[in-house]
Amino acid sequence: MQVIIANALEQGLIYCFMVLGVFLTFRVLDFPDLTVDGSLPLGAAVTGALIVGGHSPFLATAAGVGAGLCAGLVTGFLHLLLKSGESDSTNYGPKLLAGILTMTALYTVNLRIMGRSNIPLLGVQVIFDKVGSFLSLTMIGWNLVLVLAALAIVVKYVLDWLLHTEFGLTLLATGDNEQMIRAMGTNTNFTRIVGLAIANGLVALTGSLVAQQQGFADVGMGIGTIVAGLAGVIMGEVIFGVRSISWVLFSVIGGSIVYRFLIAISLRLGIQPTDLKLLTATLVVVALSIPTVRRKVVRL
Template sequence: MITAVELGLIYAIMALGVYLTFKILDFPDLTVDGSFTTGAAVAAVSIINGVPPLLATAMAFGAGLAAGVVTGLLHTKGRINGLLAGILTMIALYSINLRIMGKANLPLLREETLITPLREAGLLGGIVSILLFLLVALVVKLVLDWFLHTDVGLAMQATGDNEQMIRSFGVSTDNQKILGLALSNGLVATCGAFIAQYQGFADIGMGIGLILAGLASVIIGQAIFGSRLIWIATLAVVLGSVLYRVVIQLALQAGLQPNDMKLISAVLVVLALVLPQWSGFKKIAGRMGTRKAAAKGAEV
């Protein structure tokens, strides 16, 4: 279960990237499946060739930025549908990732990575590692919160809410989309770099279906914890990522096979989307809200 929490906190970086496109820009970006592996591949190859792990992770972020820019240019300048633009980039990245790696799998077990000190000290799989991964996830969350409250971030939010309105104020919505896609895939690639170092290998298929996990984290988190304010929404994404991994772990312990993970993810997303619209769920949520309000009134 501790491993599930650790993975949930690491994957929260990816989920925050998905949140940026899915919720802020209202853009269905499937580049994620490719850029995640790109980050892992760049970090793995760099570390094997003697690049310091921190710099290798930063290089992975840069590779993710480039992937997002390509999708953004295809959509804004090439006038290609956003969904199709993401699919095209994702398909192209599969071949590019193979070129980067040189083979389908690159082991990192004998290499010095960001996770090596924790593993050698016996701290991996304990409270210390959870706190460290939580700190990293919160730092990324806080930086994203800060960015979304800058002038550029507010313009990006407005682009997702009402593109025609913000364009009338002289804001280039094309630039906002390209920037948002770049930052999103940069975060996804960074997560891929962390996962490769955590697991001890980079694999060409490690990003397949990852967009479903990202959407599950965003939707589950916001369905349970809310999304009215940016800082609450991003915190909900982090918590949703952890909850998603814990549910997956519990399902596997209950007897389901690893091959069923995608099915479990799909079911979780469907439940998170359908339950809030169910009248019975709304009544329960309303009662819980009334009780919380009454409790606060009593405290005052």
């Protein structure tokens, strides 16, 4: 049981950056961004290729995050091209399409970066080895959980700070009432692009860490990222609440951990790993439709 808990915590904390990214796009920007299915393996591919090429794992991780930022920028610019001149913030078509296009293009980009569909990272020094030797700890089990938790808390507080700055307020308002914030002199095209870049940088950070933790980067590892991210966001919001931005950032990290717990338990109960995506999708559908169903039932 201890092992399951440590494992789920480890996975939940590695994936929480991705879930925070999905939260930023879905909830803060009101932009359902499908780029994440491509930017997660992008982070893994860039990090993997650089580590295998003999570069420092710190540099490789930073480069992975940087590549994710760029993927977000591309989606932001594509959205500008695809949406018609007059801004209508509730028109999700161009938003979805921009993400789908970037995600699809990234498949090729990721293959090109890696040169093949899978890079093993065994027998090389990854970021956890470096941190471990610096702290004189072996990076497994609870030690790894503690280091990841520290990183998650740092990222959480940086996001918290950012969303409370002047720029952060305009970012929040871009997703909440675009007409208002434009009338207040904010270029929402700019805030949206910056938000997408940050979000995909976070997703790529998860990709980079996943590759280094499981020992390989794979071109297919991003499939279903958006749905897993949504599941984490929704569970976090439902279980831990949304009373303020500072609070909800913690909730979302909690959601990521709970989601990985459920997966660990499902696997323990004998569910096939390949069945998990259907399970996750069902979970998201149920969670998202609860308000609608409840309204219908009340009306009857």
